[in-house]
Amino acid sequence: xxxxxxxxxxxxxxxxxxxxxxxxxxxxxxxxxxxxxxxxxxxxxxxxxxxxxxxxxxxxxxxxxxxxxxxxxxxxxxxxxxxxxxxxxxxxxxxxxxxxxxxxxxxxxxxxxxxxxxxxxxxxxxxxxxxxxxxxxxxxxxxxxxxxxxxxxxxxxxxxxxxxxxxxxxxxxxxxxxxxxxxxxxxxxxxxxxxxxxxxxxxxxxxxxxxxxxxxxxxxxxxxxxxxxxxxxxxxxxxxxxxxxxxxxxxxxxxxxxxxxxxxxxxxxxxxxxxxxxxxxxxxxxxxxxxx
Amino acid sequence: xxxxxxxxxxxxxxxxxxxxxxxxxxxxxxxxxxxxxxxxxxxxxxxxxxxxxxxxxxxxxxxxxxxxxxxxxxxxxxxxxxxxxxxxxxxxxxxxxxxxxxxxxxxxxxxxxxxxxxxxxxxxxxxxxxxxxxxxxxxxxxxxxxxxxxxxxxxxxxxxxxxxxxxxxxxxxxxxxxxxxxxxxxxxxxxxxxxxxxxxxxxxxxxxxxxxxxxxxxxxxxxxxxxxxxxxxxxxxxxxxxxxxxxxxxxxxxxxxxxxxxxxxxxxxxxxxxxxxxxxxxxxxxxxxxxxxxxxxxxxxxxxxxxxxxxxxxxxxxxxxxxxxxxxxxxxxxxxxxxxxxxxxxxxxxxxxxxxxxxxxxxxx
Amino acid sequence: xxxxxxxxxxxxxxxxxxxxxxxxxxxxxxxxxxxxxxxxxxxxxxxxxxxxxxxxxxxxxxxxxxxxxxxxxxxxxxxxxxxxxxxxxxxxxxxxxxxxxxxxxxxxxxxxxxxxxxxxxxxxxxxxxxxxxxxxxxxxxxxxxxxxxxxxxxxxxxxxxxxxxxxxxxxxxxxxxxxxxxxxxxxxxxxxxxxxxxxxxxxxxxxxxxxxxxxxxxxxxxxxxxxxxxxxxxxxxxxxxxxxxxxxxxxxxxxxxxxxxxxxxxxxxxxxx
Numbered sequence: 053x054x055x056x057x058x059x060x061x062x063x064x065x066x067x068x069x070x071x072x073x074x075x076x077x078x079x080x081x082x083x084x085x086x087x088x089x090x091x092x093x094x095x096x097x098x099x100x101x102x103x104x105x106x107x108x109x110x111x112x113x114x115x116x117x118x119x120x121x122x123x124x125x126x127x128x129x130x131x132x133x134x135x136x137x138x139x140x141x142x143x144x145x146x147x148x149x150x151x152x153x154x155x156x157x158x159x160x161x162x163x164x165x166x167x168x169x170x171x172x173x174x175x176x177x178x179x180x181x182x183x184x185x186x187x188x189x190x191x192x193x194x195x196x197x198x199x200x201x202x203x204x205x206x207x208x209x210x211x212x213x214x215x216x217x218x219x220x221x222x223x224x225x226x227x228x229x230x231x232x233x234x235x236x237x238x239x240x241x242x243x244x245x246x247x248x249x250x251x252x253x254x255x256x257x258x259x260x261x262x263x264x265x266x267x268x269x270x271x272x273x274x275x276x277x278x279x280x281x282x283x284x285x286x287x288x289x290x291x292x293x294x295x296x297x298x299x300x301x302x303x304x305x306x307x308x309x310x311x312x313x314x315x316x317x318x319x320x321x322x323x324x325x326x327x328x329x330x331x332x333x334x335x336x337x338x339x340x341x342x343x344x
Numbered sequence: 345x346x347x348x349x350x351x352x353x354x355x356x357x358x359x360x361x362x363x364x365x366x367x368x369x370x371x372x373x374x375x376x377x378x379x380x381x382x383x384x385x386x387x388x389x390x391x392x393x394x395x396x397x398x399x400x401x402x403x404x405x406x407x408x409x410x411x412x413x414x415x416x417x418x419x420x421x422x423x424x425x426x427x428x429x430x431x432x433x434x435x436x437x438x439x440x441x442x443x444x445x446x447x448x449x450x451x452x453x454x455x456x457x458x459x460x461x462x463x464x465x466x467x468x469x470x471x472x473x474x475x476x477x478x479x480x481x482x483x484x485x486x487x488x489x490x491x492x493x494x495x496x497x498x499x500x501x502x503x504x505x506x507x508x509x510x511x512x513x514x515x516x517x518x519x520x521x522x523x524x525x526x527x528x529x530x531x532x533x534x535x536x537x538x539x540x541x542x543x544x545x546x547x548x549x550x551x552x553x554x555x556x557x558x559x560x561x562x563x564x565x566x567x568x569x570x571x572x573x574x575x576x577x578x579x580x581x582x583x584x585x586x587x588x589x590x591x592x593x594x595x596x597x598x599x600x601x602x603x604x605x606x607x608x609x610x611x612x613x614x615x616x617x618x619x620x621x622x623x624x625x626x627x628x629x630x631x632x633x634x635x636x637x638x639x640x641x642x643x644x645x646x647x648x649x650x651x652x653x654x655x656x657x658x659x660x661x662x663x664x665x666x667x668x669x670x671x672x673x674x675x676x677x678x679x680x681x682x683x684x685x686x687x688x689x690x691x692x693x694x695x696x697x698x699x700x701x702x703x704x705x706x707x708x709x
Numbered sequence: 710x711x712x713x714x715x716x717x718x719x720x721x722x723x724x725x726x727x728x729x730x731x732x733x734x735x736x737x738x739x740x741x742x743x744x745x746x747x748x749x750x751x752x753x754x755x756x757x758x759x760x761x762x763x764x765x766x767x768x769x770x771x772x773x774x775x776x777x778x779x780x781x782x783x784x785x786x787x788x789x790x791x792x793x794x795x796x797x798x799x800x801x802x803x804x805x806x807x808x809x810x811x812x813x814x815x816x817x818x819x820x821x822x823x824x825x826x827x828x829x830x831x832x833x834x835x836x837x838x839x840x841x842x843x844x845x846x847x848x849x850x851x852x853x854x855x856x857x858x859x860x861x862x863x864x865x866x867x868x869x870x871x872x873x874x875x876x877x878x879x880x881x882x883x884x885x886x887x888x889x890x891x892x893x894x895x896x897x898x899x900x901x902x903x904x905x906x907x908x909x910x911x912x913x914x915x916x917x918x919x920x921x922x923x924x925x926x927x928x929x930x931x932x933x934x935x936x937x938x939x940x941x942x943x944x945x946x947x948x949x950x951x952x953x954x955x956x957x958x959x960x961x962x963x964x965x966x967x968x969x970x971x972x973x974x975x976x977x978x979x980x981x982x
Contacts, residue, residue, distance in 0.1 A: 085834075161736070418887060
């Protein structure tokens with residue numbers, strides 16, 4: 053290879069950029085372009101005029117308010133419960149009791165389970181012929197099956213979705229927290245013990261503050277994904293419970309209107325950004341309160 | 345196979361930090377040169393510039409007369425021993441040692457022979473089929489050295505190879521390395537922050553500080569005639585002692601005033617210091633050149649004992665003279681207690697003088 | 710062994726076992742459902758354990774129109790995704806791990822941000838764009854968007870993996886006669902292989918499980934999740950249960966192998982600085 057070419061390709065200064073190029077190109081084509089296109093689709097009609105028509109129709113749709121309501125409700129209900137559960141599991145496993153590694157892997161199993169599969173799994177539990185009804189029957193609690201999933205019992209249906217999502221996605225948060233816990237140097241914990249903080253005190257005063265960055269990331273990530281809940285709801289509750297992502301899907305696929313679908317997608321994005329920003333501000337000010 | 349190394353105005357910057365400042369250095373063929381200095385002085389960076397693992401921002405590097413500045417490490421005729429040994433975990437000892445020869449496409453039986461030979465030289469021939477994870481730190485270090493020597497390089501570079509070993513092993517390996525150098529004779533550049541290693545191993549020592557060489561001399565010269573206060577205080581166990589003094593004249597002869605006391609000056613200095621009456625200087629003297637007397641009589645410098653450390657073969661005393669702290673040694677049999685005032689007699693010939701302002705040594709010539 | 714200690718230990722184990730059961734039971738249940746004979750699925754009252762296990766449901770599922778094809782499609786898409794993602798992402802991970810270059814932190818931040826894009830935001834416009842490019846309803850098209858979704862993970866994971874391989878091993882190889890690439894291939898790559906294999910399996914699972922984009926971007930060439938989703942309203946219960954069971958199989962299989970790297974991946978992804 054002649055010196056000139058080698059210099060161009062191999063200099064340490066340029067090499068990293070060459071290695072990054074494919075990734076950057078891919079992201080450019082598959083993230084940035086669709087992002088721009090989505091915004092265009094949402095705001096621009098086929099004839100080329102800028103319009104808010106699609107947003108208007110989106111908002112005017114009968115299912116819109118419900119979709120908004122349920123999406124938010126899901127995120128707000130699921131995420132805190134999940135974080136607490138995941139924290140409990142992470143702390144338990146972190147004590148390092150005999151066999152903790154095995155249980156760690158076990159707890160992480162749901163990571164590999166698709167939201168569609170999770171929905172179907174819990175369908176087998178909640179459906180009128182499902183396991184929950186069978187157990188309740190055999191325990192003598194009921195004579196006839198309860199319709200957990202139906203228009204009449206929308207509250208119960210919602211609960212079923214919450215249970216299913218909680219089961220599926222807690223592992224995601226747990227793994228983040230476990231990694232964060234492992235990064236906490238044992239020295240801090242031992243120093244705390246020596247200074248008299250044991251058990252719950254140690255958790256509250258030493259571990260949790262040190263875990264803050266992981267908790268923060270976990271909260272943000274989990275919330276963003278929770279806002280996008282889609283297949284679990286569809287598999288478990290069909291279209292009884294509208295959600296924003298689901299509406300986007302229906303508008304594109306069933307009603308063949310990519311414009312309104314894009315409007316939903318843009319709305320989702322805006323909400324995600326807003327909530328992330330909100331989290332960061334909220335958590336940052338909390339941190340300052342604790343430090344000061 | 346020993347080549348000369350020449351660095352010409354080599355400069356290496358990392359962001360805002362200048363790690364190596366326009367350095368000129370000439371290493372003779374077959375010489376064992378030690379780059380010595382505290383952390384961050386640029387010694388490792390200099391070594392890596394010679395190796396080609398860092399590109400110099402300015403200046404040129406020559407090995408064996410060739411300009412290697414633009415060449416990658418593989419083409420410079422060097423071999424390197426890393427501080428962490430960098431022994432490949434996924435290869436056996438034999439494969440590790442033979443790696444470089446395999447890269448050269450040497451015939452298999454030649455490689456085998458060379459590997460065995462070098463392994464015997466470093467006494468690891470029993471371990472050839474083991475994996476690094478099965479070896480102790482000392483053994484892995486030998487593998488790293490073997491892997492470098494087997495290449496018969498023109499230049500051997502070592503980056504603090506002994507610093508991760510425990511004290512006893514370090515002592516042994518030091519002697520080993522010296523023996524190896526005698527037998528193999530490659531030009532070696534050795535980086536360390538341990539001045540004992542430097543004094544023991546080097547043909548010459550380059551004492552570095554903040555990217556520059558402050559003194560380049562044989563161990564004896566660096567020890568005995570440090571170029572400045574920094575070198576004097578860095579080399580030697582315990583390091584050189586320093587007293588603040590002023591040049592004064594009385595009765596026709598020049599002497600040094602340390603506080604209220606006078607210290608005699610060696611004949612040769614009389615002339616030199618004539619023109620410097622009133623100058624503030626720093627007096628440097630090593631512990632072994634200070635005689636400890638139980639009491640400060642007979643013109644001995646009074647010193648108050650602060651700490652006494654029994655070190656087996658001698659007693660190390662930390663004493664205070666005026667505002668300065670000194671370390672002196674005496675026989676362990678003398679009973680000396682903290683708070684006691686003893687007397688110090690300085691050997692005239694071994695007194696070194698430094699300019700207080702510049703910290704540089706005052707030279708006789 | 711003091712009493713409070715024993716008490717705490719017992720509570721600990723009770724908690725752990727409770728969680729374990731909570732995680733496992735639904736998986737066991739879908740397994741049971743998938744092997745329950747068709748008629749018993751709709752029976753009431755329903756025994757928890759069916760009278761006998763049968764392969765009818767599975768067989769019905771597999772023989773249903775389009776299922777085997779969608780299965781094969783899923784495998785193919787997942788493999789393509791795996792290949793693309795690693796080929797594109799691993800070099801980037803290596804670059805971030807090894808080099809200090811201007812824009813490094815910006816790049817890492819950018820990667821993190823892409824993780825937060827809603828899938829809908831990507832899939833809906835891409836469906837329109839694919840029509841123009843002739844990629845609509847193709848497996849490659851799905852693989853490409855899956856690659857885009859998996860790429861951020863891959864970059865983050867491979868960065869962690871390569872950071873775990875000490876830099877001086879490659880430097881030592883370079884002083885012994887290797888070119889930069891040679892040092893990478895002979896030293897870094899073999900040592901990174903287990904981690905890369907885990908990343909590959911993780912990518913496979915991501916692609917296998919993906920529902921939304923696959924459903925939007927295909928009509929005839931569906932992947933398994935897309936197929937199940939689009940037929941979900943019309944299909945009988947036992948079909949859905951069998952489908953669900955099939956979907957989780959590879960995940961359960963692979964999770965066993967990649968367990969050691971779980972923390973590099975998810976955890977390291979966010980705890981990175």
